[in-house]
Amino acid sequence: xxxxxxxxxxxxxxxxxxxxxxxxxEVRHRQGRLLGRMEALGFPxxxxxxxxxxxxxxxxxxxxxxxxxxxxxxxxxxxxRLGLNIAGLIPSDRNxxxxxxxxxxxxQRFQEPLTDERLFGWHAALFPTGRSGMNxxxxxxxRDDSTGPMQVVSGPYGRxxxxxxxxxxKALKREMNAFLKWFEADQGIDPVLKAAIAHLWFVTIHPLDxxxxxxxxxxxxxxxxxxxxxxxxxxxxSAQIRGERAAYYRMLETTQKGTLDITSWLSWFLDCLDRAxxxxxxxxxxxxxxxxxxxxxxxxxxxDRQRDMLNRLLNGFEGKLTSxxxxxxxxxxxxxxxxDITDLVAKGILVRDEAGGRSTSYSLAQIEA
Numbered sequence: 329x330x331x332x333x334x335x336x337x338x339x340x341x342x343x344x345x346x347x348x349x350x351x352x353x354e355v356r357h358r359q360g361r362l363l364g365r366m367e368a369l370g371f372p373x374x375x376x377x378x379x380x381x382x383x384x385x386x387x388x389x390x391x392x393x394x395x396x397x398x399x400x401x402x403x404x405x406x407x408x409r410l411g412l413n414i415a416g417l418i419p420s421d422r423n424x425x426x427x428x429x430x431x432x433x434x435x436q437r438f439q440e441p442l443t444d445e446r447l448f449g450w451h452a453a454l455f456p457t458g459r460s461g462m463n464x465x466x467x468x469x470x471r472d473d474s475t476g477p478m479q480v481v482s483g484p485y486g487r488x489x490x491x492x493x494x495x496x497x498k499a500l501k502r503e504m505n506a507f508l509k510w511f512e513a514d515q516g517i518d519p520v521l522k523a524a525i526a527h528l529w530f531v532t533i534h535p536l537d538x539x540x541x542x543x544x545x546x547x548x549x550x551x552x553x554x555x556x557x558x559x560x561x562x563x564x565x566s567a568q569i570r571g572e573r574a575a576y577y578r579m580l581e582t583t584q585k586g587t588l589d590i591t592s593w594l595s596w597f598l599d600c601l602d603r604a605x606x607x608x609x610x611x612x613x614x615x616x617x618x619x620x621x622x623x624x625x626x627x628x629x630x631x632d633r634q635r636d637m638l639n640r641l642l643n644g645f646e647g648k649l650t651s652x653x654x655x656x657x658x659x660x661x662x663x664x665x666x667x668d669i670t671d672l673v674a675k676g677i678l679v680r681d682e683a684g685g686r687s688t689s690y691s692l693a694q695i696e697a
Contacts, residue, residue, distance in 0.1 A: 332584050333495050333532055339506065341525060343591040351598045352518060358605050359520070359556065366562045366612070374560060375412055376615045380643075381561045381608075382406050382435070386427050389545050389566035392573055397424050403643065406432065416636040426453035427542070434546040435561055438553035442511050444504060450546065454539045465537035470504065473497035478534050480581075491581050494534035503533045511547075519555030523548045524597035525590070532584055545569070552601075562611065568604035576600075618642045621692075628675060633658045634668055638677070641692050648681070648689035 332338060366377055383403045390397050401420040405428040408417060420428070430450040440446075448468040458467045466472055478494040495503055507529055517525070527548040534540045545566050553559055569576050575596075583593040621642060630638070637654060647653075655665035669690060672678040678690045 329493075329585065331493065331532075332586060332588065333503075335588055337588055339510075339529060340588060341529075342589045343521075343594050344589070347591050348521070348594055348598065351595060351602075352520065355520060355598050355602050355605075356518075358602065362562055362605055362608055363556060363558065366560070366608075369612075369615070373615055373619060375410075376618065377562055377611055378560050379403065379407060379410070379412060379414070380611050380614060381564050382431065384567045384607075384611075385549070385561065385564040386424075386431050387567075388564060388570035389431070389542050390427060392545075392566065392570050392576075393539075393541055397427065399644070399646070400640070402428060410436075415632075415639055422456045423454075426456055429453040430542070430546055431549070434550040435553050436559045438550045438559060442508060442547065442550065444508065447543065450543060451536055451539060454542065460538040467537070470500040470535045471497055471537045478537075480534075491577070492534075492584050494532070500533065500535050504535055507533060511551075519551060520598070520601070521594060523551035523555065524594050526551050527597070528580070528583060528590065528593055531580065563604045563608035565601060565604050567607055568600050572600060572603075614642075614644075625677065628677070631668070633660065633664075634672060637668075638672075638692070649678075649691070650689050 366374060369377065383399065383406060386402050386406070387397055387399060398421070400416070400418055401424045403414075404417040405420040405425055406412075407414045409428065409432055430453050433446075433450065452468040455465060455467050458464060471478055473496060477496065479490050480492040480494075481488040481490050483489045507526075510529075511522075511526055515522075527544050530547055531540055531544040536543065548565060549561070552565065553561070579593060579596045583590055586592075618639075621638075633654075637649070637658065640657070641649065651662060651665045651669055654660075654669060655662045658665065658668075660668075669678060673680060673690070676693055679693045681689045681691055
């Protein structure tokens with residue numbers, strides 16, 4: 329099997345400009361319109377949209393790698409780091425803090441140069457214990473292949489399928505120097521295409537013991553922020569990739585086993601980005617719904633527990649809200665939780681779901697647009 333980095337002209341990528349021109353133009357047009365719409369919202373709603381987007385980005389980028397983070401912890405960590413004044417902040421685990429730190433450094437400081445030391449800092453933040461699961465890994469440096477070649481595999485132990493084998497460790501310094509020099513230089517490539525190429529190039533080199541996918545997506549987000557000249561994120565490429573994870577891995581594998589003509593990869597990336605803009609419409613709808621809700625309840629007397637729980641529901645509560653969950657989250661008694669819920673039902677804010685008895689649960693009442 330010959331991989332793309334073993335080809336004679338690597339890494340001189342090629343693509344068919346005429347095959348991408350219309351698609352790229354449409355994506356750039358939608359990108360500009362989206363930024364204009366979001367910036368017309370006003371600062372408080374912009375902040376809410378950015379918080380929603382970055383939370384999704386961190387959660388979904390980790391889910392792609394099979395790691396599920398706590399949504400409330402991620403949201404709280406981002407809000408604290410951005411200095412946003414939101415209710416219900418909770419402490420975050422160090423693995424959550426690390427992923428958030430990397431993502432915010434990439435998107436909020438997008439104009440600063442990408443260097444090996446900066447990448448090592450991201451890696452150390454991702455793996456603060458120096459371990460990936462139970463395994464000790466090299467952190468804050470390129471991998472050394474001491475346990476064998478870096479391979480992407482799937483399947484049960486003893487019957488693994490090798491999807492990809494990365495360049496040997498001895499080549500990493502040269503490979504990464506070339507990548508970082510290219511990333512910071514101006515080759516006249518459209519910045520969105522540069523994001524797609526950077527993603528592919530980095531994940532093909534696979535220079536780290538673990539976390540290569542998340543780092544590649546952070547680099548792509550950094551390039552997309554540069555394409556917009558803005559650190560305000562209103563769409564999540566990682567969330568869209570998570571929804572298309574199987575296609576994402578198939579396209580990567582096909583490209584890494586193909587030629588230096590990466591037109592198909594660039595076309596897929598542009599299509600995925602276009603669909604990510606659709607997700608921004610959902611974010612906008614959620615932000616507007618939340619704003620309308622609190623405007624509608626402006627004169628309603630609510631205690632802190634009720635406000636916190638209502639915000640959780642508006643932010644996308646996982647599962648059904650029951651009195652037991654209320655008591656656990658609010659750290660209060662079952663009786664107090666029941667009184668809080670009964671009061672909200674009486675005020676028409678919550679409604680009892682159809683299933684009754686021991687499975688009684690509650691949802692937000694619909695408010696008029």
